[in-house]
Amino acid sequence: KAGVTQTPRYLIKTRGQQVTLSCSPISGHRSVSWYQQTPGQGLQFLFEYFSETQRNKGNFPGRFSGRQFSNSRSEMNVSTLELGDSALYLCASSKLAEPSLEQYFGPGTRLTVT
Amino acid sequence: TQLLEQSPQFLSIQEGENLTVYCNSSSVFSSLQWYRQEPGEGPVLLVTVVTGGEVKKLKRLTFQFGDARKDSSLHITAAQTGDTGLYLCAGSFRTNAGKSTFGDGTTLTVKP
Numbered sequence: 001k002a003g004v005t006q007t008p009r010y011l012i013k014t015r016g017q018q019v020t021l022s023c024s025p026i027s028g029h030r031s032v033s034w035y036q037q038t039p040g041q042g043l044q045f046l047f048e049y050f051s052e053t054q055r056n057k058g059n060f061p062g063r064f065s066g067r068q069f070s071n072s073r074s075e076m077n078v079s080t081l082e083l084g085d086s087a088l089y090l091c092a093s094s095k096l097a098e099p100s101l102e103q104y105f106g107p108g109t110r111l112t113v114t
Numbered sequence: 115t116q117l118l119e120q121s122p123q124f125l126s127i128q129e130g131e132n133l134t135v136y137c138n139s140s141s142v143f144s145s146l147q148w149y150r151q152e153p154g155e156g157p158v159l160l161v162t163v164v165t166g167g168e169v170k171k172l173k174r175l176t177f178q179f180g181d182a183r184k185d186s187s188l189h190i191t192a193a194q195t196g197d198t199g200l201y202l203c204a205g206s207f208r209t210n211a212g213k214s215t216f217g218d219g220t221t222l223t224v225k226p
Contacts, residue, residue: 004156031212042219043157043202048212056213090156094212101145101206103214105156 002027004093004106012112018079021109025072025093032074033103034066037088046089049074050096078111086113117141118205120217128225130192135220137203138185144208146186148177151200151219160188193224 005024013019025032033056034046045058049068066076072093078085088110092103118139127133137146145164149157161170163179163186170177174197176189190197200221204214 006156033212033214035216043204043216045213045215050212056210058213088154092156092214096211101208101211101214102147102159102162103204103206103212104159105149108154108156110154 004091004104006091006106006109010110013081014114015081017081020075020077021089023074023091026104029093029095030072031094031096032068033092034076035090037090081113083113117215118203118217120203120220124221126223127193129195133190133193135188135201137217142183143205145206147204148188149202157202195224195226198222198224
């Protein structure tokens with residue numbers, strides 16, 4: 001079974017630009033979550049989508065947004081990039097089968113803002 | 115508020131030694147996961163524990179979930195250089211499925 005895929009793997013943008021990251025979950029997984037990982041803050045939850053609806057949102061500014069398509073693929077968008085947005089962005093998918101609530105992560109997109 | 119605290123933050127040991135990493139919280143989780151992450155890659159799921167007092171073994175790795183489902187430990191026997199990496203624990207709440215709360219991680223270095 002194919003794992004979670006994320007594209008692109010690496011991205012360099014300049015301040016003020018916007019960026020769109022893509023995530024394809026494991027087949028059959030309907031929940032997709034996004035996390036930001038930085039050396040100082042660790043893994044921080046951005047948002048979660050299930051059946052094209054955002055169900056959970058972390059404590060990030062409105063510049064961070066996302067969506068999910070009918071095939072469960074998800075995109076996240078960051079507008080007006082700031083230097084502090086440089087991070088590894090991770091997507092995780094889950095079948096949400098209780099009681100384990102396991103998430104499976106993709107390789108991430110390394111975003112560098114200059 | 116840090117819901118999950120991991121200790122130690124850094125650990126450097128010689129190959130063949132044993133080690134234990136701890137994950138503590140004041141919250142009761144529905145389930146808790148342990149991941150290992152290598153630089154530039156996403157976390158890889160090692161194990162999920164669900165029942166208080168549960169012990170799971172994965173080759174040389176032993177995972178334990180506290181009786182009250184608030185804490186967990188990971189014990190590695192006879193560490194190998196291939197065990198080097200960042201170990202993360204993550205807790206999930208049934209009422210907040212899809213959102214895991216992560217600890218800050220333990221960076222393990224196993225020297226030959």
